[in-house]
Each structure stands twice: as C-alpha cells, then as structure tokens.
Amino acid sequence: MSGPEQSLFDVEEMEINFGPQHPATHGVLRVKLKLDGEKIMEAKPIIGYLHRGTEKLFETMDFPQCIPHTDRMDYVAAATNNQGFCVTMEKLLGVTIPPRAAYIRMILAELQRLASHLVWLATHAVDIGAITPFFYTFRERDAILDLFEEYCGARLTLNTMKIGGVPYELPEGWLDRCSALVDGFNAHIDEYESLLTENRIWKKRTIGIGVVSAEDAIEWGLTGPPLRGSGVKWDIRKIFPYDHYDEIDFEIPIGKNGDTYDRYRVRIEEMRQSVRILRQCIDRLPDGPHMARVPKVLRTKEEGMVYASVEAPKGELGYLIVATEKGTAPYRCRVRPPSFVNLQALPAMVEGHLVADLVAIIGTLDIVLGEIDR
C-alpha cells in the first residue's frame, strides 16, 4: 500500500503526539502522527494507558464476582457488558433463564444502547464543533440513568444482571415511567436530527470522511455500526439471538458509502430501532420469576471452552471462558472488546485526511478506552 501523496512543497515531515490527554480522544488514547503540513501521512495509535489487568483478575474470582468488573470495561454501556458475561456463563453452565428475566434484560440492554449512543452523539458533535446537541442528548440520557438508578441503585457501573436472570423485580410503577420515556423518545431523536442531519457544516465535515469499503471492514474485523455503515448486514441479535431477541421484530439499519455520515445515520436509526424493541418488550413483558433456579455456588462440570457474544452498542462484545473440572472461577476469561478491534482500522481510515478529520474519525469509531485497555 502506498502512502498518501506528498504536498507540492518539499517540507520535512513533522511528528506530533495527539493525546493521551486530549479531550477529543475520548479517554487516554495517544496517536502518534506524521504530518505533512495539516495532512496526516501516518498515524499510529498507542494504547494501554488504562490497562488494569481485568482478565488476570477474573481468574482469581468466583463467577458471580466477575460481573461488577465487567461494568468497568465499557463504562458507558455497563448493562450490555453484564449481559455478555451472563449469557456466556449460562451457555457454559446450561442454565435457561425465565422469559420475564430475558425481557427485563432486553429492556435494560436497549435503554443502555440508547444511553451509549446519546453519549456518542453528544461527544462526536462537540468534537466536530456542534455543541448544541450535547445539551439535548444529555437531558434524555439523564432520564435513562434515573431509571437505572431506580432499578439497581447505580447510574454508571450498574452490576444489574446475574447468572440465571436479573437480581431484582421491577420497582412499582417503573414500567410506566419507562413506557412514558420510550413513547416520547422518537420525538427527541427528531430533535437531534433537525440539528444535524441536513446541517450543511455537519455534512461537509462527515461526508466522504473515513471511508471504509465493505471488504475492508470485514478484513479489519470491524463490528457494530462501523461495519453496518459500510453496508454489511450483521447484528449478533439477529444471527445468534440471545435472551429473547428472536421474538422481537426489528430491522438492521445499514449504510451505503461507509463514511462518517453513514455511520451517523446508522446509529440514529439504531436508536429508533431500540425504541421499537423497547416498546415490544414493555408490551409483552411476561409474568413469572426473574431468576432461574441456580445453585448457590456455581460450579462447572468439566473442562471446556465456551464463547458467546452480544451486540453491544459499539459492536460484537464476546467472552471466551475456559473452565476447569469442578471449578468455581474461570481458568481464563478472554474479552473480545469491539472498540479494540475497531480502533485498529484507524490508521488506514485517517491516512491522507486532515488533523481535524482525525477527531471526527475517532468520534465515529465510538471507542471507549476502558474496554480497549481492560
């Protein structure tokens, strides 16, 4: 692959560090840039500033003790992290969860997807220079966090799922408040769209920026909105349905050009689909227990390796758990973080663009460093 063309002036390349302490890197991401004027000739992401050895810690803990630690990986989408771990553990132990538990999980996960996409939209827009959407999106995000707080007592690191179901029954009147929020949500999405979708500056800053073809997206292992933005119809909720997503009717939005604008449209449409899923879950919420009958001490039967994944807001979040015979802790727990794999495509995406576009492309990948560095 040949690099981008040099500009006419024979100037020396300049090397600068972008981050790790830079507000537009969404955490402690450092990108080493080789610049020709404003043009990026080469970019090299350097990560690991937030490495806490979560996978090593998992090996020393009982299975249920691992769940609070999953919160701290993708900390803007804690519920889907919990869900991924619990789904994998249920596959390993052979537990079937009651339908009510599955529906409560889906409600929590979709609320979390909305909250995560709202954070993405707010910060992405601020990075590009539109500060107004921030005030609107955080208003709704706060309402969602209020619902979480009422359900499990926490707003950010939720620890809201258990192996075998969910820890609590829904509080009195919670479903009505959730329902009211869901009913009014599409109007809010219209509000955000009225600020950005047809905005000339927004379009100039995002159309044709960070283009990824479908083949490249697959080659880079992209998942989630970055893959769908390139036109690949892929969603774990559809291809490997977990909980009860197979009973829910929803679409997978896809883009066409694979640029930053398409990924924006995909995420906006995903929010509308989440609202649709939430509506169905609330209407159909079955009665019954919220926990399956699982033993007090969870013990695996034999040596084995199990992988399961969920569609996190950022992409495919997978857990590979290696169990030993009669073990109460994972022998090895590998997390396949979507942000880690998606960020790998950054150098190819920014080559030849301007420094200001780097900010837009980091934003469109929607990375969370807590998950990348683990």
Add this chain to the structure above:
Amino acid sequence: MSDDKEITPPETPETEDVSPEQAAGEKQPLSDEEKAAKVAEAKARAAAKKAAEDAEPKPPWEEKPAPPVHEDAADDPDAAALETEIPGSVMAADRYAGDVTLSVPAGRIVEICEFLKNERAYTFLVDLTAVDWLEREEGRFDVIYWMHRFDDSNRLRLRAIVADEQPIASVVEVWRTANWMEREVYDLFGIVFEGHPGLERILTWEGFNGHPLRKDFPLEGIDTGAAIYPDVYPPGGGPPPEETEESEGGAP
C-alpha cells in the same frame, strides 16, 4: 412471681386442646393393621403427587442446569474438508456447547488458515487469543483462532498447541485484523509470532519485564524498577535496564 402467672395462661388452653385428642386416642388405640393402612395410604398419596409433578413438566428455568457435554465432531464438513486438503491437519475435533474446535498442528497454521479463508469462506477473524496451561506436557499454550463465515453464519475454532519459547507463524497476511490481537497475545503471554510486521507490546509498556497473563506471573504484580519515587522504590529494586527486554520469558 408475676412473670410465672403471665406465662401459665397460654399453656392452659394448649393442654386443654391436646387432652381431649389424647383422651380419644386412649379410648380407641389404633391397631397395627390400621396403622399400616394409614402409612400405605400416605405413601400412595405421596407417590401420586410425585407422578402428577412428573407428568406436568417443570419449566426449564426450574430444572437443574444441564451443562453441555463434549462430542466428537469428526463429521463436521470443515474438519473433513481440511483433512482431505491438508492430510494430518486435524488432530482432534470436538463439539462443545454447539461450537466446533479443531486441534491443528502449530507448524502449519498459516496454510490451514489460508485454506479456511479462501476455500471455506471464513473471511472474518473474530478473535485470536491464548490460554496458558502451565504444566501441560504437550505444550504450555493453546493459541485460539475463532472465525466466522457469513454465508451460513457459522463459526469455527482452531486450537494450536505451542510450547514455552516456541514461536508460531503469524496470520496477519491472512486476516489483517490479527495484527493487534497477536501483539496482545505476545504482550500478555510472551508467544512470539514469526513474520508479524511489528511485534511490539501493546497494553503494557515497552521494557516491561514479564507477561502478565502467564499463570506463574504473580497477581500482585512485580517490581518494574520504576525510578519515579526513589524513596519508595529504591534503585536496584527492579531488573537492570538491559534485562528489561521481553526475551526473558516467564516472570520471576
């Protein structure tokens, strides 16, 4: 004294309640046959109740968990195709919880992956990682490849066993996404991927001594010789600078 008085009244009705029954029992003591009949009746009732419970199946979430079991997966079409194309490449095929794992020789991993990608349409590498089995005889590490095929949404896992200090060929040429994943495995396990375009540490810093996800690496961490606060970390507490290269292998 007053306490005694308060306690006694509740006792009285109890004895009054019991005594007529006892009196009745004394009047008509049960014969052995009657007792046997009653026991048999109770047993029959319990059996009938159990039968009714069995007939009405419990929902799966009330049942005991049913963990998956290992099955032979030699009939898997991918395993068969791989064995035909590259004889000796499938050393074992196992199906567990619905996922197929093929054990393959580490020396031929690139050949095998290329075949699976080009001929069997596994175009998407989902994950690449490793597992440390410290004392295992066949070799210390499992390197795990987990791939996806779009046509029928099928997934396949490869497992290659490598010994400590034994390198394995890089598959970056096959799937570009393996680049960072192999760097991570190298960083955390110390497995060297030959032919990797830039095998550097990725999560820990360059010069870090040891590979944290190895089972013999202490959980509390090691003294990395940081000289930021000499009063807390005295000089000489860590490895000398020339030994901070990754060639060391295991942690002290």
